[in-house]
Amino acid sequence: MATGSWWAAALSESVDASRPLAVVCNGEALVLFRDASGAVCALEDRCPHRRVPLALGKVTPKGLQCGYHGWTFDGKTGACAAIPNLSADERVPPRYGARSYRVAEASGFVHVWLGDGEPDDAPLPGSFYRPHGEEHTGASIVNVAAHDYLDAMLDGPDCLVSFDGVRMTDFFLGDARTEDGWLTVDRGAVWKTRMLPPAFVTDHPLIVRTSVSLAGGAALVGLLDADEMPLVTVFVASSANRRGTTSLCWRGFRHDTRVAGAPLRWQIARATGRAPFRIREQIDGAALAALLVAPSRDLAAARAGIASIA
Amino acid sequence: MNTVLDSSVSAPTRNADEPGGAAPRKTGRRDWTPVNYDLRDTWFPVSHSRDVTQRPIRRIIHSQPYYLWRDDGKPVASEFRPDTPQPARARASAFTGGSGFYPVVERYGYVWAWYGNPDCADVSLLPHIPFLPLDGSLPGYTQRTVRFDATSALSVENLLDLTHADFLHAGTIGDGISESDVVEVEWTSETVTRTRIVTRKSVAPIMRWVGGVRAKYQDFRAVLHVHLRSNVCISYPRFRPGYDVPNLQPFLPVGRHRSRCDVTFNTTAAPVPLRYVMPRIAFVIQPQDNSVVRPQNERYFDPDERADLHSRFDTPGTRYRFQMEQLVQRQQRGDFSYGPDADPGRDISRLLGMND
Numbered sequence: 001m002a003t004g005s006w007w008a009a010a011l012s013e014s015v016d017a018s019r020p021l022a023v024v025c026n027g028e029a030l031v032l033f034r035d036a037s038g039a040v041c042a043l044e045d046r047c048p049h050r051r052v053p054l055a056l057g058k059v060t061p062k063g064l065q066c067g068y069h070g071w072t073f074d075g076k077t078g079a080c081a082a083i084p085n086l087s088a089d090e091r092v093p094p095r096y097g098a099r100s101y102r103v104a105e106a107s108g109f110v111h112v113w114l115g116d117g118e119p120d121d122a123p124l125p126g127s128f129y130r131p132h133g134e135e136h137t138g139a140s141i142v143n144v145a146a147h148d149y150l151d152a153m154l155d156g157p158d159c160l161v162s163f164d165g166v167r168m169t170d171f172f173l174g175d176a177r178t179e180d181g182w183l184t185v186d187r188g189a190v191w192k193t194r195m196l197p198p199a200f201v202t203d204h205p206l207i208v209r210t211s212v213s214l215a216g217g218a219a220l221v222g223l224l225d226a227d228e229m230p231l232v233t234v235f236v237a238s239s240a241n242r243r244g245t246t247s248l249c250w251r252g253f254r255h256d257t258r259v260a261g262a263p264l265r266w267q268i269a270r271a272t273g274r275a276p277f278r279i280r281e282q283i284d285g286a287a288l289a290a291l292l293v294a295p296s297r298d299l300a301a302a303r304a305g306i307a308s309i310a
Numbered sequence: 311m312n313t314v315l316d317s318s319v320s321a322p323t324r325n326a327d328e329p330g331g332a333a334p335r336k337t338g339r340r341d342w343t344p345v346n347y348d349l350r351d352t353w354f355p356v357s358h359s360r361d362v363t364q365r366p367i368r369r370i371i372h373s374q375p376y377y378l379w380r381d382d383g384k385p386v387a388s389e390f391r392p393d394t395p396q397p398a399r400a401r402a403s404a405f406t407g408g409s410g411f412y413p414v415v416e417r418y419g420y421v422w423a424w425y426g427n428p429d430c431a432d433v434s435l436l437p438h439i440p441f442l443p444l445d446g447s448l449p450g451y452t453q454r455t456v457r458f459d460a461t462s463a464l465s466v467e468n469l470l471d472l473t474h475a476d477f478l479h480a481g482t483i484g485d486g487i488s489e490s491d492v493v494e495v496e497w498t499s500e501t502v503t504r505t506r507i508v509t510r511k512s513v514a515p516i517m518r519w520v521g522g523v524r525a526k527y528q529d530f531r532a533v534l535h536v537h538l539r540s541n542v543c544i545s546y547p548r549f550r551p552g553y554d555v556p557n558l559q560p561f562l563p564v565g566r567h568r569s570r571c572d573v574t575f576n577t578t579a580a581p582v583p584l585r586y587v588m589p590r591i592a593f594v595i596q597p598q599d600n601s602v603v604r605p606q607n608e609r610y611f612d613p614d615e616r617a618d619l620h621s622r623f624d625t626p627g628t629r630y631r632f633q634m635e636q637l638v639q640r641q642q643r644g645d646f647s648y649g650p651d652a653d654p655g656r657d658i659s660r661l662l663g664m665n666d
Contacts (some may be wrong), residue, residue: 046609048616048618048619049618049619049620049621050602050606050618051606051609051610051614051618052602052605052606053605056601056602056605066477067477067478067601067602068474068477068478068602069471069473069474069477069623070473070476070477071621080619083621083623084473084476084477085473085491085623086621096619
């Protein structure tokens with residue numbers, strides 16, 4: 001039984017054959033690159049020769065070459081493919097190699113299998129994200145711990161994400177629910193252009209739906225209209241980086257849905273292709289600290305339930 | 311002295327990790343944790359002589375403070391600044407025998423201070439550096455200070471290391487392509503000496519563009535003599551056609567994270583402008599080395615279940631690691647003496663190839 005899981009570690013377009021990309025995913029230092037066939041490869045960012053980060057090296061036709069002594073590692077297997085200056089009758093010992101990881105691409109994300117066991121049939125986190133039209137993407141490291149980031153995504157997503165012209169409320173529309181390995185909670189939202197504050201709204205014209213994966217660090221944030229038709233979808237991949245920080249990469253897009261009563265600002269943004277959302281890279285610590293524990297209370301329990309089933 | 315020869319031109323079929331008789335391989339051996347080394351009873355060149363004046367300066371050896379100044383022209387090394395009140399001097403450590411003052415001597419353009427039991431300080435244990443005048447009378451351009459973002463042992467291993475230059479420093483020192491490349495390692499219980507003899511190597515860019523060597527190829531013989539306790543690295547590279555670039559690189563173990571190197575390049579016999587440029591090459595090389603040793607350092611703090619892999623090109627480094635471990639274990643048993651094969655002050659002119 002596999003105890004590992006898939007993690008979305010980077011945007012597909014961030015990983016190319018020109019230079020390796022260093023990432024920290026769920027606390028593990030990885031280096032990502034594309035080999036000569038264009039396939040994404042993931043190795044531990046540590047040369048087994050002298051422990052120097054392999055991300056300081058370069059991509060060669062034989063694999064990733066360490067920048068310190070030139071040892072070269074096959075991207076798929078991690079096997080050491082070359083040690084410079086060996087004579088023709090010398091061979092690299094078969095046991096020499098860097099730690100390699102299984103990788104898979106889906107929906108514009110590079111996924112890495114971290115943990116024990118073999119990947120099962122569980123879908124890749126990124127496969128829950130199906131973009132249409134123009135996407136808006138990014139990557140960052142935020143100054144908050146990974147588990148706190150996901151908790152905040154449930155308790156107060158406005159600390160982490162904003163939608164153009166939209167004010168999120170903290171009125172939860174029901175309790176958090178578990179569906180298909182995700183914990184989901186809805187909250188009401190209003191257009192910022194309304195004269196009256198949200199408390200005077202009879203029915204919220206908008207819904208912000210946040211779903212957190214029970215298996216990894218993925219979160220889906222959706223802006224929906226009152227009929228639950230999606231307006232904006234954002235997929236945020238998060239995982240623990242060093243010193244209590246969190247690695248993020250995200251993709252999002254605006255749906256074709258026409259929304260009645262949308263302010264002019266929204267219509268203009270739609271016409272000009274301006275990003276309809278923003279992932280906060282500088283998080284307000286005071287706002288985060290003030291968040292009361294609410295739906296995130298169910299996250300640990302839901303994850304524990306998954307673990308006990310496994 | 312013990313010797314191992316390794317040649318890239320005559321290697322029989324074998325795996326690249328066969329050590330060729332270098333460091334003995336043992337199953338289940340401990341991982342290398344150089345950041346925790348703290349070898350004692352040795353002289354450290356704590357400062358260039360010219361930097362020690364009447365105004366006190368501070369140096370550090372393994373986090374132990376060394377305040378240096380001159381009193382009536384003579385160097386003084388103390389645990390305390392000269393203006394420290396007498397009551398505070400009662401905290402003097404065993405490194406000074408409670409006196410607050412370290413044994414100190416001035417030679418080769420350096421102030422050397424003793425680290426260890428002061429009763430064991432002996433000037434005959436000072437290394438012999440044949441290419442530096444005893445009174446240090448070299449022009450100022452020969453001396454520079456560089457800082458390494460790694461513990462001293464990793465810095466020394468980097469210097470012993472042959473093949474990294476082909477990648478990190480190719481633009482300055484040149485690539486690793488040559489007709490033959492022979493490496494010899496000799497050692498005692500207190501020193502490791504690496505000799506590299508290369509024939510028909512493409513001329514190093516600095517030799518070509520600054521030194522005026524117009525030949526397509528050059529031969530070189532580079533000897534590096536390392537004193538294990540003090541990290542004093544005595545280097546004698548000879549380029550033909552070209553010049554000798556004798557240099558001293560003493561890595562002062564400031565702590566577990568950093569080391570300081572007050573280098574001297576005796577390039578006084580080299581032509582202008584090489585004689586001025588060569589000592590400053592450290593400012594080019596050092597950031598390149600720091601880019602790798604800096605992230606490397608934190609990965610050697612704690613024993614790792616995955617020991618480093620080696621190739622035969624690492625023979626000097628693996629020998630260095632082994633000899634250091636032997637010395638560390640000996641000192642951990644309370645034996646700080648110098649073995650019968652150790653004679654730090656012996657004449658090494660011949661060993662360096664200066665007489666050839």
